[in-house]
Amino acid sequence: xxxxxxxxIALIGIGLIGSSIARAVKAKGLAGTVAISSxxxxxxxxxxxxxxxxxxxxxxxxxxxxxxLVIISVPVGASGKVAEEIAPYLKPGAIVTDxxxxxxxxxxxxxxxxxxxxxxxxxxxxAGTEHSGPDAGFAELFQGRWCILTPIQGTDKxxxxxxxxxxxxxxxxxxxxxxxxxxxxxxxxSHLPHIIAYNIVGTADDxxxxxxxxxxxxSASGFRDFTRLAASDPTMWRDVCLHNKDAILEMLAxxxxxLAYLQRAIRWGxxxxxxxxxxxxxxxRRSIIDAGQDTSAPNxxxxxxxxxxx
Amino acid sequence: xxxxxxxxIALIGIGLIGSSIARAVKAKGLAGTVAISSxxxxxxxxxxxxxxxxxxxxxxxxxxxxxxLVIISVPVGASGKVAEEIAPYLKPGAIVTDxxxxxxxxxxxxxxxxxxxxxxxxxxxxAGTEHSGPDAGFAELFQGRWCILTPIQGTDKxxxxxxxxxxxxxxxxxxxxxxxxxxxxxxxxSHLPHIIAYNIVGTADDxxxxxxxxxxxxSASGFRDFTRLAASDPTMWRDVCLHNKDAILEMLAxxxxxLAYLQRAIRWGxxxxxxxxxxxxxxxRRSIIDAGQDTSAPNxxxxxxxxxxx
Numbered sequence: 129x130x131x132x133x134x135x136x137i138a139l140i141g142i143g144l145i146g147s148s149i150a151r152a153v154k155a156k157g158l159a160g161t162v163a164i165s166s167x168x169x170x171x172x173x174x175x176x177x178x179x180x181x182x183x184x185x186x187x188x189x190x191x192x193x194x195x196x197l198v199i200i201s202v203p204v205g206a207s208g209k210v211a212e213e214i215a216p217y218l219k220p221g222a223i224v225t226d227x228x229x230x231x232x233x234x235x236x237x238x239x240x241x242x243x244x245x246x247x248x249x250x251x252x253x254x255a256g257t258e259h260s261g262p263d264a265g266f267a268e269l270f271q272g273r274w275c276i277l278t279p280i281q282g283t284d285k286x287x288x289x290x291x292x293x294x295x296x297x298x299x300x301x302x303x304x305x306x307x308x309x310x311x312x313x314x315x316x317x318s319h320l321p322h323i324i325a326y327n328i329v330g331t332a333d334d335x336x337x338x339x340x341x342x343x344x345x346x347s348a349s350g351f352r353d354f355t356r357l358a359a360s361d362p363t364m365w366r367d368v369c370l371h372n373k374d375a376i377l378e379m380l381a382x383x384x385x386x387l388a389y390l391q392r393a394i395r396w397g398x399x400x401x402x403x404x405x406x407x408x409x410x411x412x413r414r415s416i417i418d419a420g421q422d423t424s425a426p427n428x429x430x431x432x433x434x435x436x437x438x
Numbered sequence: 439x440x441x442x443x444x445x446x447i448a449l450i451g452i453g454l455i456g457s458s459i460a461r462a463v464k465a466k467g468l469a470g471t472v473a474i475s476s477x478x479x480x481x482x483x484x485x486x487x488x489x490x491x492x493x494x495x496x497x498x499x500x501x502x503x504x505x506x507l508v509i510i511s512v513p514v515g516a517s518g519k520v521a522e523e524i525a526p527y528l529k530p531g532a533i534v535t536d537x538x539x540x541x542x543x544x545x546x547x548x549x550x551x552x553x554x555x556x557x558x559x560x561x562x563x564x565a566g567t568e569h570s571g572p573d574a575g576f577a578e579l580f581q582g583r584w585c586i587l588t589p590i591q592g593t594d595k596x597x598x599x600x601x602x603x604x605x606x607x608x609x610x611x612x613x614x615x616x617x618x619x620x621x622x623x624x625x626x627x628s629h630l631p632h633i634i635a636y637n638i639v640g641t642a643d644d645x646x647x648x649x650x651x652x653x654x655x656x657s658a659s660g661f662r663d664f665t666r667l668a669a670s671d672p673t674m675w676r677d678v679c680l681h682n683k684d685a686i687l688e689m690l691a692x693x694x695x696x697l698a699y700l701q702r703a704i705r706w707g708x709x710x711x712x713x714x715x716x717x718x719x720x721x722x723r724r725s726i727i728d729a730g731q732d733t734s735a736p737n738x739x740x741x742x743x744x745x746x747x748x
Contacts, residue, residue, distance in 0.1 A: 257736030318659035329719040349628035359723035362716035406672035409639040413669035426567030428738040
């Protein structure tokens, strides 16, 4: 029994993130009982088949009964409903957390439902892949990635430390900031990139002069990188856009402003300006690799024959 | 001796692409002599050290003397100068090709210098990585990728077939189209993605409210994907922007139009519109994987511990 052992963990939602947590908890022996709940009976059956937990319960309320740690891994637009549903069943002293990509909205939705004596500590593991659903998870997903906690003022220190220790046990490094700042940071590092990726793939899809088959065949020249993000779960990303609107609109405005400046340099053939813009971005790539957040292998270390036809 | 053996190949420019060709030619035994030329003496010395060819000649003109196949792999803005320089030394019957990312401009720059009896056939292998220079090349770079030839009207069929066979011997598949269409296709699949990537990395770098250290730490949530393209060679990309201006400006206009539409959906909370936009892009990713142009492994198959600290 480690320092971060919980008698009963309830996982509400068992997609990519929920099922990765389940797998890691099992691999590291962090819990006695792991109760898994999903509003989709199909997903729940799949989780059982994959042997992700120890109990499979359709009703979220029943799943959280007696749990010491409750982790909500649902699209952020569903957080309020889940909070309302589980509130009457939460055990005093339980830690309730989530993994949502927006934090201001999640706090606004969930906090009003949280009973006294329950430790509600919002969280967000900065990890994922373009795949979704319980089959997509894997125990090592959080290894070396950051998890951001956005505790509300007055949060119990012991509870916070237990939750941070839990994420560390999953391989994460843990940071803390307020929800508003989190939402600004994520708007630029995650939400804007996804929106831009979805957009450029849409633009390519709409062309009359270039066929879809050409876009696909020649995608290795850059385009294919964007299609990975644009293959992410549409429900999750719809909710992110709806629930981090202000920060996203600010980042979009800045992006468009910068793009107009770059476009003007192209139109007027300002080679020096273009060269300078294209030079300074190299340093950031280098820093990301040095910080352990990406690989230096060419093309992300893609297999050389990346799915070749033969 | 295979069907595509050349007595003497001259490689003008020995960066990522040139040095990958050199390595592949050597690995497959496609040439007797491989003369390598670079206007940078440092690069040429490095090529010699790496043992990429059989002769190392600073002057491009001397390098092409007696060559049956001349491949020019320089930033597209330098094509005209190279063409002028080598023209007097080209052997009648020689094939001259290039690997530039824009084709209309390369034809306009090079064609006027090409002597009668020389087969000038512009080309563009759709392959690369974010790394540059002679050390970055590898023999398998063209494996499974497309190479587009944009022959000028009246091009000798035998010469074209020899060049296509050469690319096939390097592992490429070969396509043919006119230069104007090539430039439109590449504007969407390659030039726009790179420009957008450079731009978003610049936008992130300029924020006052989010620190650079935060951008780097949390980059695994999407941003890091863009930094790879934005780490590409600035000279090459300055030249692409200057030499495919019209097609790029058209794609940028379409992209911005689509982004304004998406932005409006976010501002007005139109969840259905967002969901639809985010759904249709998944199919393209699937097609790219099915066509052998990307891997289905999560996160491009990045190592799980992607460059973790310690």
